[in-house]
Amino acid sequence: MIEMIIIGGSAGAFNCILSILKGMDKTIDTPIVIVLHRLKNIESTFEAILQNNTHYTVKEIEDKEIIQKRMLYTAPSNYHVSLEENFTFSLDVSELVNYSRPSIDVTFESCSLVLKEKCCGILLSGANNDGANGLKYMAENKGKTIIQDCKEAEFDTMPKAAKNIYKNHTELNIANIIKTLNNEPR
Template sequence: MEAAPKVIVMGGSWGGIQASLSVLQNLPETYSIPIILVLHRLRNQEGSLQEVFDKKLALKAVEIEEKEALRPGYVYLAPANYHVLLEKDHTFSLDVSELENYSRPAIDVTFTSAADVFSENTIGILLSGASKDGSSGLKYIFEKRGMAIVQEPEEAEVDTMPLAAIAMVPGCFILDTERIKAFLLSLHDR
């Protein structure tokens, strides 16, 4: 990857909350690359992921709002029951179209959208999960010359999602959460 990454998109489902917290926990509040996190959640689930992430991270965790601009130092959380897309002007668009891979938000939708906007400056990270969502989006990032990272399946709480991604994106990096965290820290502009 020649150019500096401009966005990190991360996805997971079953086991993804814990895995993403592990990856993001030591990143500084001034982290130089915006992070978008898409986690499968129950459509009628009450309670705020934002509160969970805000308590445990130095980064500011916010639930994505329509037309919100992408900024460094933030973890943007996909809201329940909305697909999240990135626009060319680096703002978010929320969409309530059909479920994709039985999910809304679908990881594939956000990964593909980020790669369309940032191409080789996109880093896609797929974590623990019990579906195949995210695999084709990660492949799309890789085809656009972005970086594809998959959580080590043996470490994942549920390995279905990582194994599906590895099968679809043979050129991906397979790392445990400690190595993903170390890699992300190495990208930070100090």
């Protein structure tokens, strides 16, 4: 049973995220974490747009926040997000990973370390390699790992990097990612 869904992406991923959220069954309440590369120190309507497209309550992650069901959490710009053993978030401003902060790798790896087979990582469109190593780590810990179909991704560098270092991720188009999430045991 999946206890957390973590979605990572960069260039070309935003509309994919909206499609996934719109298509999710309204009975799903598994916490979702979205790590999206975005500009630092720029006021954004990111959370408001997400809120208009989901049945979840959307909020930006705060340090030491307790994770709850039916919540969609977004990684704040310029902070790495980690999951702690007590099911809270931890934020830090340590060095960039794959030129990114927040780093998808950092979040995938920490969630996998805590949740093992009870997490689902989804890596979408993006123009760098962030997320590939973290998704491999998650797969090795028996978590469910999905990459966006490289032929569908607007920028296939991210899902292709994940596929190149670990062949056993499930590669799905957005429609099938939605079906998979909707059919996951709860």
